[in-house]
Amino acid sequence: MAVLQLREALRAAMWEEMERDPNVFLIGEEVAEYNGAYKVSQGMLDHFGAKRVIDSPISEAGFSGLGVGAAMMGLRPIIEFMTWNFSMVAADQILSNAARIRYMSGGQYSIPIVFRGPNGSAGQLGATHSNSFEFFYANVPGLKVVSISNPDDAKGLLKSAIRDEDPVLFMESEVMYGMKGEVSDHPDYLIPIGKARVGREGKHVTIVTWNKAYWTVMAAAEELAKMGYEAEVIDLRTIRPMDIPTVLQSVRKTNRCVVVDESNPLASIASEVAYRIQAEGFDHLDAPVLRVTNKDVPAPYAKNLIELWVPTVDEIVKACKAVMYAN
Secondary structure, eight states: OEEEEHHHHHHHHHHHHHHHOTTEEEEETTSSTTSOTTSTTTTHHHHHOTTTEEEOOSOHHHHHHHHHHHHHTTOEEEEEOSOGGGGGGGHIIIIIIITTHHHHTTTSOOOOOEEEEEOSOOSSSOGGGOOOOHHHHHTSTTOEEEEOOSHHHHHHHHHHHHHOSSOEEEEEOGGGTTOEEEEOOOTTOOOOTTOOEEEEOOSSEEEEEOTTHHHHHHHHHHHHHHTTOOEEEEEOOEEETTOHHHHHHHHHHHSOEEEEESSOSTTOHHHHHHHHHHHHHGGGOSSOOEEEEOOSSOOOOSHHHHHHHSOOHHHHHHHHHHHTTOO
C-alpha cells in the first residue's frame, strides 16, 4: 500500500496501463506540455512521448470524435475533459457514436474508450461550471458511468475502465484531487465496475451516495452516531451499471434509506435509487425513502449560497431522523 493523492492515484492507473498496453494513449487540453490542468498527467509526456500523451486544440467535439475513431480501429484512448461541463460540446460524439456503434454495427466494432475529468460543483465557478452529469449520461444504453470518492477507488476503477471493451465515463471531483489515502500498489489492482462499497456499517438507517457527497454523508453519519444512531453508508461508485443488490441488502438490515445526490432532484440518480428500492425491497421498508439533493435552481456564485445549494450535513441528519421517526 502507498499513500497517494487522488491525482497521483489516477496518474498511477494511467501510467501502469500505458506501460502494459501500447494501444493506450491520453489526449486532451493541456495534458502534455502543461502536465495536465490539475497535474494528473504530470511527467507522462516525458516518459511516454508526444505520440501517446497528446495536447489537443480547444475542441472537445474534435478530440472526442478522434478518440471514438481510434477506439474503433483497436486503440484504447483516454479522453480528458478539463471539466465534464465541457463534455456538452462533445455530446453527439459520446451519445450518438461512442454509446451506439457496437449495437448499430452488430458487434463488429467495440469502443474501448475512457472519458474522464472533474464533475460536479467545485466552489465558486458559476452555474455553467457546476453541473453533475451522472444522471445525464447514465440514461444512455451503451455507456458505463463511474463516479469515485477516494484515491484507492480512483486507481482500481480507472484501470478497470481502461481495460473495458465499452465506453466508460469516469467522473472525478476537482476539489478532491489533493485528497490523500491508502492505495494498492499491486500492478494488476482492479476494482470491478458495477460493484458498490460499504463505507460504514450501521443498523439504523442506510445512506446511499457517491463522489464527493460521500464525505458530507460520512460527516453526517458521525453526527448521527453522537445521537446514538448508526448509519450504514453505501458508496455506489458505479452509476451504470448500478449495484442495487448491495443497496437492498443494507435496506433489509436497516429498513430505512436516504439517498444523497449532488444533483438536481428531477429525474436524478436519487430518483432511480428510490424507485428501485420501493420496487424491489418495499416489504423491508418501515418508512418512505427520502432524497437530499441540490436545490432545484442554477448553481449560485456566492460562497455562502453555494454551500447551501449542495446537500449539507444538517439536511442529511434531518432526513435520517425523519425516516427513523426520531425527534
